[in-house]
Amino acid sequence: MKQIRLGLYQFGDRxxxxxxxxWIVWTLVTAEGQARWREERRFPLTVTAAGIVRDLLAS
Structure with a gap:
């Protein structure tokens, strides 16, 4: 699970x-709709829904 530094979050952020x-992208958005923080991370296809469907079809 991704952890965000406590000082980065402000009330009203999402x-x-x-x-x-x-790819999984986390974005911390302010109440005004501006991105305060963003991180992208790549995971193996077997972790994603597309990878699970692909594995099921292949078996």
Missing amino acids: LIMRARHD
Whole structure:
């Protein structure tokens, strides 16, 4: 699980997680809608839904 430094978060901020293929993107968005912090991380395809479906079809 991703941990954010406590000083980075302010009241009203939202943490959004999006998954695309084998990439997961975390974005901390302010109440005004501006991105305060963003991190992208790549995971093996077997961890993602696309990888699970691909593994099921292959078996």
